[in-house]
């Protein structure tokens with residue numbers, strides 16, 4: 001398949017010095033699969049997107065999560081603002097995890113693909129070089145709820161997104177772009193999800209604050 005498995009931990013607004021120090025100890029002990037690209041958002045007390053790329057670079061942080069549904073829903077970030085932030089972060093040399101995903105209401109109304117395509121198109125209208133972009137498909141109904149998408153549900157959307165990239169961007173980008181799944185990923189369900197051909201990694205919230213994050217990083221090992 002040729003796409004390097006990629007797992008991110010999104011600590012959101014959680015953790016304190018003691019718990020993060022302990023977690024870092026566990027994570028650095030590993031073992032972590034060397035074939036997995038692995039990033040986490042480390043700034044305690046920071047909401048995704050509230051820090052400038054220049055500040056991140058100053059701290060040697062190479063990745064930023066943009067377009068998270070919490071930013072969209074709680075802070076009212078529009079598709080256009082998110083696309084602008086992505087363009088700026090890429091121009092500053094950061095790698096971007098760009099989040100998309102439908103709400104429960106949208107899924108039940110049969111709008112899953114339309115919503116995901118609209119959110120992706122807003123990004124594609126402004127981004128020309130996709131080599132430093134990872135897409136995270138995070139159905140809002142699965143985030144922090146314990147209701148993980150089934151491997152089939154996730155694969156279906158990931159495959160549709162890849163087809164969208166083929167038709168709207170290029171076959172090369174479609175084949176190369178990593179699409180992570182996010183939403184109640186745990187050590188218990190990660191292997192089944194990781195076995196799907198279009199699931200190229202995970203974006204993990206709650207479980208990234210626990211030692212089981214190691215098993216998630218190693219889901220394809």
Ligand SMILES: O=C(CO)COP(=O)(O)O
Pocket residue numbers: 010068138142143144145146182183184185203204205206207
């Ligand atoms: O929002 C998420 C990652 O960005 C997912 O959160 P949970 O893994 O806690 O459901």
